[in-house]
């Protein structure tokens with residue numbers, strides 16, 4: 001379900017293993033729909049489209065985080081569905097998500113749920129300065145407002161239309177990281193190594209994966225927390241959990257995504273089993289062998305901004321110059337139109353060691369006009 005780049009990379013992984021695919025997506029020109037054997041052109045709530053998808057499929061998964069949980073539950077009456085609608089519903093709502101983290105004993109940022117004027121008025125002063133986040137439908141930093149005072153908070157809540165929100169205390173981040181796990185129906189769980197992430201303007205910009213990318217004790221904590229979070233909802237499928245490493249040396253969980261994640265894209269080139277193959281394996285009920293990272297990897301996200309470096313009309317970046325660098329792996333998602341902030345592709349630099357991967361990625365960034373990191 002869903003026709004974006006995550007669906008496209010899933011389709012590629014499934015097809016490589018001999019499966020046929022069907023994509024449910026209303027847009028006729030989507031990245032996943034255009035490479036799939038079947039393309040059901042339908043919205044996520046259209047009963048006919050869902051019936052057609054079930055008819056075509058032996059098992060169903062989603063690449064789109066905001067697919068209605070009810071649609072997954074409906075499909076689950078006819079076909080195995082992973083992840084389950086119940087798990088996706090928790091990930092779709094920051095308030096439910098944080099309650100789940102607390103239940104699993106994993107610390108998250110101090111926060112307050114704001115659904116009413118009374119809750120707004122009762123927000124403790126020590127949550128400010130903070131970030132007001134809409135409880136639902138936010139991604140890439142959209143639906144978030146930084147607020148320093150109670151009056152800024154009130155204005156921000158008005159500004160988002162008084163929808164249910166979570167106010168989070170603004171934390172002093174030392175670094176960000178994430179962990180991708182895959183859990184099968186039999187409860188077997190495997191994970192990818194801890195991924196160190198750099199965000200710019202609320203959007204993932206760089207992911208670095210190699211020994212020593214984060215303090216080892218915190219990396220081990222992040223893996224244990226991710227496994228507890230998946231275990232705690234009997235999760236089946238691929239799950240990514242994002243964390244903040246704080247200045248005082250502690251680790252708190254940020255949020256989870258019930259699917260492969262942008263920060264796991266390096267695994268297509270740096271590990272023997274990618275996060276998309278893990279998704280295929282969980283869906284098909286195949287064994288989950290532990291992925292082995294064989295190369296140090298640094299991934300650069302390629303946003304639409306790159307297409308507007310030299311002129312107001314979009315022009316293709318100079319891929320040839322970066323592809324001349326050893327270890328450069330270019331992935332473009334086949335989106336019809338470049339727009340600022342839109343994820344158009346990514347570049348993974350792989351090498352035998354971290355220094356070489358980093359040097360190559362910095363060289364590629366310079367060639368493309370991306371900032372150093």
Ligand code: ATP
Nearest residue numbers: 109131138139140141142168169170171199202255
């Ligand atoms: P995604 O595209 O990852 O789903 P999102 O829109 O759900 O993003 P978050 O992950 O909540 O957004 O936040 C985006 C980024 O903003 C974080 O990666 C982090 O850099 C920063 N951020 C979020 N919450 C906090 C916080 N409480 N304190 C400090 N920085 C934060």
Ligand code: MG
Nearest residue numbers: 138139140255
């Ligand atoms: Mg998010």
Ligand code: MG
Nearest residue numbers: 140242254255
């Ligand atoms: Mg995030």
